[in-house]
Amino acid sequence: xxxxxxxxxxxxxxxxxxxxxxxxxxxxxxxxxxxxxxxxxxxxxxxxxxxxxxxxxxxxxxxxxxxxxxxxxxxxxxxxxxxxxxxxxxxxxxxxxxxxxxxxxxxxxxxxxxxxxxxxxxxxxxxxxxxxxxxxxxxxxxxxxxxxxxxxxxxxxxxxxxxxxxxxxxxxxxxxxxxxxxxxxxxxxxxxxxxxxxxxxxxxxxxxxxxxxxxxxxxxxxxxxxxxxxxxxxxxxxxxxxxxxxxxxxxxxxxxxxxxxxxxxxxxxxxxxxxxxxxxxxxxxxxxxxxxxxxxxxxxxxxxxxxxxxxxxxxxxxxxxxxxxxxxxxxxxxxxxxxxxxxxxxxxxx
Numbered sequence: 001x002x003x004x005x006x007x008x009x010x011x012x013x014x015x016x017x018x019x020x021x022x023x024x025x026x027x028x029x030x031x032x033x034x035x036x037x038x039x040x041x042x043x044x045x046x047x048x049x050x051x052x053x054x055x056x057x058x059x060x061x062x063x064x065x066x067x068x069x070x071x072x073x074x075x076x077x078x079x080x081x082x083x084x085x086x087x088x089x090x091x092x093x094x095x096x097x098x099x100x101x102x103x104x105x106x107x108x109x110x111x112x113x114x115x116x117x118x119x120x121x122x123x124x125x126x127x128x129x130x131x132x133x134x135x136x137x138x139x140x141x142x143x144x145x146x147x148x149x150x151x152x153x154x155x156x157x158x159x160x161x162x163x164x165x166x167x168x169x170x171x172x173x174x175x176x177x178x179x180x181x182x183x184x185x186x187x188x189x190x191x192x193x194x195x196x197x198x199x200x201x202x203x204x205x206x207x208x209x210x211x212x213x214x215x216x217x218x219x220x221x222x223x224x225x226x227x228x229x230x231x232x233x234x235x236x237x238x239x240x241x242x243x244x245x246x247x248x249x250x251x252x253x254x255x256x257x258x259x260x261x262x263x264x265x266x267x268x269x270x271x272x273x274x275x276x277x278x279x280x281x282x283x284x285x286x287x288x289x290x291x292x293x294x295x296x297x298x299x300x301x302x303x304x305x306x307x308x309x310x311x312x313x314x315x316x317x318x319x320x321x322x323x324x325x326x327x328x329x330x331x332x333x334x335x336x337x338x339x340x341x342x343x344x345x346x347x348x349x350x
Contacts, residue, residue, distance in 0.1 A: 226240075252280040
């Protein structure tokens with residue numbers, strides 16, 4: 001619900017039919033390296049639910065340019081292709097899910113402008129992410145402040161029902177609901193109000209060098225033993241996992257073990273399907289080195305096929321381009337309908 005409790009209804013009515021599968025929108029920025037946490041928390045759950053949902057998966061390159069000093073145009077284009085290829089290598093099927101690059105569908109930017117004109121400035125200043133990213137800077141771009149409005153446009157364009165996010169992104173989905181609700185009140189029922197969906201497991205893979213913080217692309221850029229990039233070679237993976245922080249004891253029971261041990265057990269469980277308690281019992285009496293070796297093996301087994309498929313796509317850029325072009329065309333069909341509805345509601349356009 002938005003702040004007034006209004007839900008959309010009626011002909012614009014992005015109301016769901018009984019036959020319609022829930023539509024999901026999600027995206028990843030083409031900045032930094034996708035890592036094990038991205039795979040377990042996002043990419044693998046996406047692939048597992050492809051038949052139960054209508055999926056829209058986007059490489060959100062427009063979000064990656066909010067800090068202009070950090071932009072390298074050639075690298076940005078390369079990273080877009082890398083992220084898209086990893087989507088596919090991890091199991092996203094472009095025949096069952098829509099996969100595309102955000103900037104290839106102009107309606108994302110167009111709808112963001114309409115939403116800008118109806119979003120109170122104060123709502124953006126209260127966003128936690130803006131506060132943290134702008135702290136200590138002499139100046140910030142309007143794009144950094146406006147990032148959540150573009151994110152709202154991304155979601156609302158596709159009449160999205162569910163947005164899979166970590167706990168740190170729930171605020172952005174709530175803001176999207178507020179923005180959509182305000183637009184609906186001002187101009188009539190136009191947008192469906194989406195809901196955040198927090199994964200029950202695998203959502204918080206912690207850093208191997210600091211198990212008190214969530215594994216992240218930004219920290220991985222600064223610390224080479226923080227995360228396992230999906231495209232890392234065996235030597236890099238082994239170095240990271242075998243140097244993972246544990247503690248000075250020999251405790252494996254989750255309720256008594258340190259956060260580093262719990263993180264390793266959780267990673268192993270997520271990759272193999274074994275229960276954490278069963279793993280704790282299996283490794284009890286041994287050293288943490290045995291657990292690390294087992295986690296290393298599970299990671300290598302999981303990433304091997306992903307890296308092989310990625311190399312196939314990288315060696316055939318025409319195939320990847322064709323998939324992304326088809327995905328953009330499919331996305332544009334829905335996006336254009338929503339954009340026309342919003343434009344008519346506010347009184348602009350033909």
